[in-house]
Amino acid sequence: MEIFKYMEQYDYEQLVFCQDKQPGLKAIIAIHDTTLGPALGGTRMWTYESEAAAIEDALRLAKGMTYKNAAAGLNLGGGKTVIIGDPRKDKNEEMFRAFGRYIQGLNGRYITAEDVGTTVADMDLIHEETDYVTGISPAFGSSGNPSPVTAYGVYRGMKAAAKEAFGTDSLEGKVVAIQGVGNVAYNLCKHLHEEGAQLIVTDINKEAVMRAVEDFGAKAVEINEIYSVDCDIYAPCALGATINDDTIPQLKAKVIAGAANNQLKETRHGDTIHEMGIVYAPDYVINAGGVINVADELYGYNSERALKKVEGIYSNIERVIEIAKRDRIPTYVAADRLAEERIERMRNSRSQFLQNGQHILSRRK
Numbered sequence: 001m002e003i004f005k006y007m008e009q010y011d012y013e014q015l016v017f018c019q020d021k022q023p024g025l026k027a028i029i030a031i032h033d034t035t036l037g038p039a040l041g042g043t044r045m046w047t048y049e050s051e052a053a054a055i056e057d058a059l060r061l062a063k064g065m066t067y068k069n070a071a072a073g074l075n076l077g078g079g080k081t082v083i084i085g086d087p088r089k090d091k092n093e094e095m096f097r098a099f100g101r102y103i104q105g106l107n108g109r110y111i112t113a114e115d116v117g118t119t120v121a122d123m124d125l126i127h128e129e130t131d132y133v134t135g136i137s138p139a140f141g142s143s144g145n146p147s148p149v150t151a152y153g154v155y156r157g158m159k160a161a162a163k164e165a166f167g168t169d170s171l172e173g174k175v176v177a178i179q180g181v182g183n184v185a186y187n188l189c190k191h192l193h194e195e196g197a198q199l200i201v202t203d204i205n206k207e208a209v210m211r212a213v214e215d216f217g218a219k220a221v222e223i224n225e226i227y228s229v230d231c232d233i234y235a236p237c238a239l240g241a242t243i244n245d246d247t248i249p250q251l252k253a254k255v256i257a258g259a260a261n262n263q264l265k266e267t268r269h270g271d272t273i274h275e276m277g278i279v280y281a282p283d284y285v286i287n288a289g290g291v292i293n294v295a296d297e298l299y300g301y302n303s304e305r306a307l308k309k310v311e312g313i314y315s316n317i318e319r320v321i322e323i324a325k326r327d328r329i330p331t332y333v334a335a336d337r338l339a340e341e342r343i344e345r346m347r348n349s350r351s352q353f354l355q356n357g358q359h360i361l362s363r364r365k
């Protein structure tokens, strides 16, 4: 990858490589765009097959956060971090403390949170070194683990997409194929099970599969079977790029509604599933519950206020579907237009200079 060429093509602001040999820290912070405010996005820890794959993931995820935060109406830009390593065995206190100092060094341009492979405890260690972190323990006046709230938002958005595909937003009796039953999807299973949906699950972590089978009567399938199972809804809740040339021909679902970031390997795959008549709930619209929740910390966290906004993901998906039908465009294009229009409006509005020495997180009680 020619990094500067890629950054110019998609208008990235900053790419920061963070290294600390002793704790084994190798982190990449990507800041895509701060027009709407400081970049906020989680820290993912994963065993990437190459540094190039890690860089690409950080860049794709950061751009996704710009669109997610804009479409959700938040005063936040887009950024994301990937830490190269195995979250099950490479974590240590010094790693996250060192990473916290690198975030502090960005002076509020980037605020982090959880993502794949990181936890509230990891965020608390980062918080030892910087205030530019959310999703920390509620004891600090924070919102805690965002995953259950993300799950609730995905559940609400899935219902809106189901209404478009099946004429009813009831998920009772619907077969939902869930790929990756980790923090978010385990909580999503709870909502779906309570509503009477039938669950099919898969995960590379067999304990995670067994837990869903035991707790929700889910049917377990092999990793690559998830795409071809007979189901109403496919819910990608693992890593990205699972909607691609290999998997699309296998899909039987009428709806794609899941938590994963960057579900489309390429935008053309969004065009293909649109042409197939599949109702696609754009990933960064349906999975915005977590960021909506942590963003409420900027005003002094109020869970009732945050959850009310997360409930609204139902109408956000309805709006995107409505625009897509009105303008005869795929839903992912409708979502992108909503996000880009808001960013452009803010970018072009006059910015009268106002002295405000306080960082927005200073309002967190």
Ligand SMILES: NC(=O)C1=CN([C@@H]2O[C@H](COP(=O)(O)OP(=O)(O)OC[C@H]3O[C@@H](n4cnc5c(N)ncnc54)[C@H](O)[C@@H]3O)[C@@H](O)[C@H]2O)C=CC1
Pocket: 114, 115, 116, 117, 146, 147, 148, 150, 179, 180, 181, 182, 183, 184, 185, 202, 203, 204, 205, 208, 223, 237, 238, 239, 240, 259, 260, 261, 287, 288, 290, 291
């Ligand atoms: N945690 C949150 O609040 C938010 C998470 N997301 C996205 O949702 C997705 C899931 O996030 P979390 O639940 O927090 O992560 P997690 O790490 O708790 O869960 C991901 C699960 O996917 C499994 N997995 C990984 N590769 C797989 C594969 N090839 N096939 C099947 N399973 C596989 C993992 O074993 C794990 O159980 C990620 O894409 C994340 O970026 C998006 C918005 C917010």
Ligand SMILES: CC(C)CC(=O)C(=O)O
Pocket: 040, 041, 042, 043, 068, 113, 114, 115, 135, 146, 261, 287, 288, 290, 291, 294
């Ligand atoms: C609060 C975080 C979960 C936000 C984020 O990184 C995401 O929505 O992917």
